[in-house]
Amino acid sequence: MRILLVEDDLPLARELKASLHHQGYAVDHVDNGKHALLSADGKTSDLVILDLGLPDMDGLDVLKQLKQNAVNVSVLILTARDGVEHKVKGLDLGADDYLAKPFSIEELLARIRVIERKKGTNTSSTIAAKGVVLDVSTNAFTLNEERINLSRREFMIMRILMENLDRIQSKASLETKLYEWGDEVSSNTIEVHVSNLRKKLPQDFIKTIRGVGYVVRAK
Template identity: 45%
Template sequence: MRILLVEDTLRLAALVSQGLQANGFTVDSFATLEDASAALRTVVYQVVVLDLGLPDGDGFDLLKTLRQEKQSIPVLILTARDGVEDRVRGLNGGADDYLVKPFAMEELVARIRALLRRPGASLGTVLTCGRMALDTVSREVSVAGQALAVPRRETEALELLLRRAGRVVPKRALEEGLYSFDDDISSNTVEVLLSRLRKRLLPTSPGVAIHTLRGVGYMLVEEEA
């Protein structure tokens, strides 16, 4: 799940990014409306976490543009403005949630996951295929009920494949879902990551296989017993 964070306080942006990444999200962080708008034209995000007071304008302007363009991406406003008028304006203007600073990281993560669990959104609580399951809240991978230690990035790749089990996931979609603009990746980064994931799963007999379709992408399929 890739999140766009729009926050101009660099220290806070770094802390929020770290907290979201620790909970399995990929984060792109920008401090201005201009940069955030450019990112939205380039990448498909699952959630926007939006501050209001920004150097080049008000976050409400970005929210208004998104809704005028009929973009349904969930927007969570994260701001120090705690007045009822601001909350009402944000929610009436198309925001899906409104959280006031200071806040607990656990609450922000819980609110984002709640948005992603809404009908038509991107997040289910437990994803399963074969004998394998991934709890998207605890980030725990298990095979036949037994927990399996899987590093964060491999867990994220597994989640993307599980969400489209039986269908091809293009390599570009994996790159966009797993890595932010700040990550330094090469042409074979995804291949190396999925190779590690395959080797980690193989000894557990998970009842699934990750197939490579050369020049197209990857597909997670359930294996027959």
Template identity: 55%
Template sequence: MQILLVEDDNLLAEGMMNALKRAGFAVNLSRTGKAACTYLQAEPPDILLLDLGLPDMDGLDVLKFIRDKKLQVQVLILTARDSTNAKVLGLDAGADDYLTKPFALDELLARLRVLERRLGTANTAMIHVGPLSLNTTQHLVLLNGDALVLSRREYMLLKALVENLGIIQTRESLEAKLYSWNDEVASNAIEVHIHNLRKKLPLNFIRTIRGVGYVVSRQ
């Protein structure tokens, strides 16, 4: 799941990016509204975390840009503006959720999971596919009731596949879900992760569609 964080406070941005990456998100950072608008139009993320008090423009103008361009992005406002009127303005402008600073990381992650479920096929924190169960809250994967030991990116890759049952995921789309812009990505990174996952999963659980990508079908 690709997140764009728009935040000009370096310390806060760094802390949030580290926490979100540990939680299994691919996160990119923009420190200005204008840069965010450029990124959004070139490569829209799945979720935008938007501060309103940006140095070059108001965050609500970024939100207006998104809605005017009809970009399909879930927007969670993160701001110190805590008045009821400010919340109403943000939500009426098209935000999907609104969280005031300071906030608890657990609450942010919970709200992100809600937005994430709106984007995927899963409508609960538990995803069941045949003998496999994936708990997106606890980052726990069970196979026939036994816990699987997965690396962070193996978990992210498996989650991306099972949330899109029957829908082929290209290597490029999977890379976007697993890696941030400044990550060094080996040309065969996805293939390596798929290979390692297959050693832990039932035979043919992940199918290769030659020349297209990978898919997990309903079991």
């Protein structure tokens, strides 16, 4: 999952970005509403984490405009504002969830996982296919109950494929979800990662759909 973090508190933004990176997420950051609207096009971002207290415009106005523009992206609101009315208004405008500051990173990650489950095919934090098990709550990846060590981006690819069992993922969509602004991506990067993964997995676990992309079958 690729996340657009909209937060003008730079120390908090750095902390959140580091924590999300550690969990395998690709994160782009902007610090105002105007840049958020320009960046959240629904093609590069799967989730917008949106602070309401932005310097140039109210976060609820950003949310409202995103929904008016029919941008197909999930939104998780962060705010220091008290009062149920702000939560109700945000949810009525189309936000998927709402988290009040201060909050723990563990709770934020749990809420992100709920949103991921809604977007994917799995309904729990544990996904299993052909002896391979992925626990997205702990980032544990096992084959026949033995832990497999993966690089950060190998793990991200497996997470995307296993959260979307039987759904073909194109090379372009994988690149979009794995890489942030400014990352250098060579033409065969995804192929190299998939090749390395195949050496650690059962034969034909990751199937290539020629000219389309990759898929992991549930059965």
